[in-house]
Amino acid sequence: MEKTYCNSCNQELTDRKDRQPCPNCGSMSRNFQIDIQDTIEIHDLLNLKHKVPASNFKNKIAYESKIGSDYSRDKKRMVNLVQVIDRENDVYIKKITDPLTNEITRDVHEPLTKHTGRGSAKPKNSNPN
Numbered sequence: 647m648e649k650t651y652c653n654s655c656n657q658e659l660t661d662r663k664d665r666q667p668c669p670n671c672g673s674m675s676r677n678f679q680i681d682i683q684d685t686i687e688i689h690d691l692l693n694l695k696h697k698v699p700a701s702n703f704k705n706k707i708a709y710e711s712k713i714g715s716d717y718s719r720d721k722k723r724m725v726n727l728v729q730v731i732d733r734e735n736d737v738y739i740k741k742i743t744d745p746l747t748n749e750i751t752r753d754v755h756e757p758l759t760k761h762t763g764r765g766s767a768k769p770k771n772s773n774p775n
């Protein structure tokens with residue numbers, strides 16, 4: 647969208663084709679501006695972590711969720727991600743949908759222990775830093 651302003655007082659004018667003195671200051675000088683509206687997408691990934699200091703969970707995180715946009719290496723663009731790691735209830739959920747096609751490209755809902763397969767719930771006594 648193209649707009650015309652008076653170059654002296656910045657009054658917005660509508661006399662593009664048939665230029666008249668600015669009604670505000672009488673100037674014939676003009677300043678043309680073109681608004682370029684790009685599609686701006688905001689990609690955010692909300693990462694929630696619930697720590698239980700007295701727990702034996704990995705990094706003391708009992709519950710973790712990620713909701714938002716995540717980069718897909720397969721598709722080389724952003725996809726919608728919902729991921730839940732619930733160590734207290736042994737639940738792993740991962741759902742990926744393609745925002746362009748609304749296609750569900752991944753839908754996992756299984757016990758966390760089955761997902762990791764390495765017993766990540768085992769006690770960890772090492773003290774990070």
Ligand SMILES: [Zn+2]
Nearest residue numbers: 652655668671
């Ligand atoms: Zn003016």
